[in-house]
Amino acid sequence: MIEPQTELRRLRDRCVPAWTGPRLAVVTLAALTLTDAEIARSLFITERSVRRHLHEASARVFEWTGTVGTRSALMSWFWVHSGCCTAGALHLLETGRLLECG
Numbered sequence: 001m002i003e004p005q006t007e008l009r010r011l012r013d014r015c016v017p018a019w020t021g022p023r024l025a026v027v028t029l030a031a032l033t034l035t036d037a038e039i040a041r042s043l044f045i046t047e048r049s050v051r052r053h054l055h056e057a058s059a060r061v062f063e064w065t066g067t068v069g070t071r072s073a074l075m076s077w078f079w080v081h082s083g084c085c086t087a088g089a090l091h092l093l094e095t096g097r098l099l100e101c102g
């Protein structure tokens with residue numbers, strides 16, 4: 001059992017780079033606190049696909065903890081890594097090209 005605070009601290013050092021395509025777009029929109037339904041509408045995919053992408057992203061980020069993580073933990077990770085792993089996503093967002101990844 002890993003304490004949440006310890007886990008969050010360790011997350012800062014845990015880079016998971018090379019995010020592409022729909023998963024990148026889904027995770028980014030989720031980090032902006034859009035709901036599953038809003039993300040699905042924005043990217044023209046189903047809510048089921050949104051949840052699958054979030055689940056897979058979370059599993060990848062938290063693989064080393066032996067758990068699949070939670071949505072809020074994934075969102076914390078996203079912002080902690082906004083200068084490295086998710087910087088590309090934020091750049092796409094700023095230049096209006098993020099939705100093209102969907």
Ligand SMILES: [Zn+2]
Binds near residue numbers: 014081086
């Ligand atoms: Zn990183």
